[in-house]
Amino acid sequence: MRGSLNLRLASGLGRVSFAHVRLNRPGWARFSSSKPNDKPEETFTKLSDENDPQRNAFFQYSWGSWLKNDKLEKSKRETRFSIEGLNDVLSELYNQSRILAKSEEAEIPPPKFHRNLTVTLPHNLSVKNIGVVNPNEKVQIKTMASIHEGKHHRIYKIDTNAGKPFILRIPYALDGETNLAERLKSEVATMDFADLKLGLKVPKVYCYAAYSTNPIRQPFILEEFIEGELLMRQWSPLEEDAADGKSHIDKLNKVIEPLSEFQSRLLETEFTSYGSLYFAKDFSQTNEIAYEGETRPDLKNRWRVGPSTERCYWNKGSALSTEALKKFTGPWKADQPTAMIKALAELEVESAKARLALIEAGSSPEVADKSLLENQIRTYEDLAKASASLFNTNSSAIPNIKELFKPRLYHPDLDPMNMIVGKDGTSYLLDFESCCIKPFILQNCSQYVAYDGPKIYDLKEDVEGYEELNDAQKEQYKFMYKRTRNQHLWEAALNKNQSKLISAVAPPIKLLRCPYINCIERKNDDEYLLVEEALVQLKEVWDVFAKNKLVNAPEFPISYSDKQLEHHTNSLNSFHEKLISSPFAATQGWIPQDMFDNLVKAEMLVKDKDGNYAVNIGKQ
Helix, strand or coil, X not given: CXXXXXXXXXXXXXXXXXXXXXXXXXXXXXXXXXXXCCCCCEEEEECCCCCCHHHXXXXXXXXXXXXXXXHHHHHHCCCCXXXXXXXXXXXXXXXXXXXXXXXXXXXXXXCEECCCCCEECHHHCCHHHHCCCCCCCCCXXXXXXXXXXXXXXXXXXXXXXXXXXEEEEEECCCCCHHHHHHHHHXXXXXXXXXXXXXXXXXXXXXXXXXXXXXXXXXXXXXXXXXXXXXXXXXXXXXXXXXXXXXXXXXXXXXXXXXXXXXXXXXXXXXXXXXXXXXXXXXXXXXXXXXXXXXXXXXXXXXXXXXXXXXXXXXXXXXXXCXXXXXCCCCCEECCCCCHHHHXXXXXXXXXXXXXXXXXXXXXXXXXXXXXXXXHHHHXXXXXXXXXXHCXXXXXXXXXXXXXXXXXXXXXXXXXXXXXXXXXXXXXXXXXXXXXXXXXXXXXXXXXXXXXXXXCCCCHHHHCCCHXXXXXXXXXXXXXXHHHHHHHHHHHHHXXXXXXXXXXXXXXXXXXXXXXXXXXXXXXXXXXHHHHHHHHHXXXXXXXXXXHCCCCCCCCCCCCCXXXXXXXXXXXHHHHHHHHHHCCCHHHCCEEEHHHHHHHHHCCCEEECXXXXXXXXXXXX
């Protein structure tokens, strides 16, 4: 990873200093308490001088480069904000804190919406949480550090003279302003729900703004800084089995169990519809409560279920207007559990049609293959057609079928990279972006343990002639075994914590939701083939599933000609060959900056006349 950046306000000088520092443990950046080994060199700028070019590096993306369109991709991730506006927002927080300290109100107050378009959560603004400044002082930023540049947002650590650090999270402007605003509002509301209703350990949110027309001039979340280390430091997915047959499992479960316990708590609440959580004032289109049975008056009307902020609904519609996009994002009624599958498929169809129309009109800003878009349209129309038939919601063959379809909270990033262990050993889940409410039967396994390859539970029993294989072959099977083992441990933890939901991980259920999961996880145009492949596989077993009443139609709702199947097989093979020949396809051409620099230096990456890079075949 690239090193972080620091800003420091020199005491009494009214100036901010910049410093380039390097993190001493790559991969341990998010909310890390690590410190650089060497004292950084510093330069200075006036706090009031927003146009000082020395500030630029503090806002520019630096943790990686793209093989194509690098300059454009980095410009989308520039997070220039007003340091002076941030100081004003912090000052107002401390003003509110002083007022609240005098209040004797016992109930949790609702979020406070301000005229400057920021929103504060008053119950979090205690002296214990944010500290206090001396009566004769004003709050002042002392140091700032860029500590993480993630996929979707950048994280800054803010230190003030009040003695309590803050985290400032700024999302990248990768989508339209309205789309981004919806996701940010829902994320804060979901964190608030996890804290107040579920009692989970999450960073306390102090203030947020969904639009850039606020003093900071960027959408943002200002929240608690949690000092500790990432749970990822304890994760060793390729851990060898211990001789005692147990200690390696204990080591793996030190990571799996706390994440599974978080998942279990998130699944406890049954909501009134499918979608995502918002504060009531942020989604006023309905008066329907988010869930039944709340006895606390201060929580009963705090949240609502609104449109889904799961990324698959928002990052596919670049060719659609915001209004057109809203038709596909819900919320959906609780008695229509497969409606979101159809909506996602229809969104993919409309997006591909819009892109195709631009190409045919000669006004498309992208280079795209017309036949590829036409194949996408056909595949996603097939998925929409099959959506209502994929599950028999009244099947007696699936234990606890009604429980599997209830609206439950889904966190797409239950990952050791997203959990920090505090100094006291308490685990905190950090990032709640793109959380949504959906049936558990449609919730995919956590990505850090997800594995859809050949299952190997015992090397000697499941692999014929294992002992006679060469070392390279044995390593391949060991890798499959360890991936199988890790996923099995995750599923065992689910069975321990939520046994009524365990049938969702049965192989037939995984196969039934596979077209939908592949659609959710699609990263590029070619991956429509994975959706099509999942549908083709379902067709082969549909009669058996129908006989056992797992599905909602006696016959598979899609027919394929021999010519179509042959075309699909050839296209899928070409896709896999393309992946093999493109070493950075999985990251869409993004490469960590240190690796990128080394590859360029070694002439393994070569630059063309357009400024793009390609792998030098002769150097591989």
